[in-house]
Amino acid sequence: MKKTKIQYKGKTVTAHKLTIASSMEMNIDEAWQRVKTSALLEFLSEGKVTFKPTGGHFPETWKQGSTITTRMLINGFFPFGGLHTLFFEKIDEENKIIQTREHDAFAKVWDHTIELQYINKEILVYQDEIIIYGGILTPILSSWARMFFRHRHRRWQLLVDEKFQSA
Template sequence: MRQLTLLLAFSTLIMEQVLSQNTPTDEIEKIYIEYKGDTVKGRRLTVSSTIPIEVGRAWQNVQTPELLQFVAKGMIKFKSVDDEGFPKKWQEGRTYGAKMSVFGFIPFGGIHYLSIVKIDSSNYQISTKEWDKSAKVWNHDVRIKAIGKDSIYYEDSIEIYGGFLTGFITAFAKRFYKHRQKRWQIVARENLEFGK
């Protein structure tokens, strides 16, 4: 009986460690950002987690607008303003416009512009510069790093400036990116592939 109790306690401890690794962590820093020739006070939000997915499969998925729609589902819906819609894969050097709806039905920020600055396949990194009426600066870096055969460290780092709304936008972004990374767990668990 004692061995069974110890085994259950050990199993519970291991499960708690596994679950805590998959729970997104966040950090918010006050920073200075260049905006229209001025230096303004902004925030840097970093949200990271461990995801049980092979790095190549994660990298293929993260390059697709379809994945963005999936991980944002439930909080933000993106609708392309281009006649042809979003491409199958993001393309470096291109700028895309989208109307955003919070919770799928509340319009927010007018047209949100997303400029793909860099897609670095050798380092698994995508960098964007984004903006809309509310979020004047939304510079986003996605970084993926293999930490084993079937596991990655995933990080969203976002520089945010929205004037007097900066604090509110950052608080919303924190909730949004944690939501996205939790939805990444579904992508991993269900072996989902996007952009095909």
């Protein structure tokens, strides 16, 4: 985790930048198709965060330019941050990048970039980069985010293991 300066409401503030990457044995096109689904978000978050979308359910796939609102329950029970808003700023099919701009009552800025990169035909690097700003809560949010995204990467590995078990 590293500190970074960002603009927030016309002021320069100190945010935290967290980058977590994992290599995995999975075809990049298969992984990309999964990344674009709400089902993957819910699977990767299982056990740490439960989402309660305000529209009753998430769309099947994310769409560039769309805005989604949800409530989050930490460990399935504890409401956190009030209404969480996700704006899908970019879904880049060619470069396999998703960029969201997110925020809620605690996380004033939660900018999340997901990127997939080839290592070779069957091995890829999946990377999450998150820029977090929550005022005095920034260190707490960043520590929680580090734990949460490590959990997400472990859950990804379950998908990879499942693929090999069914082959």
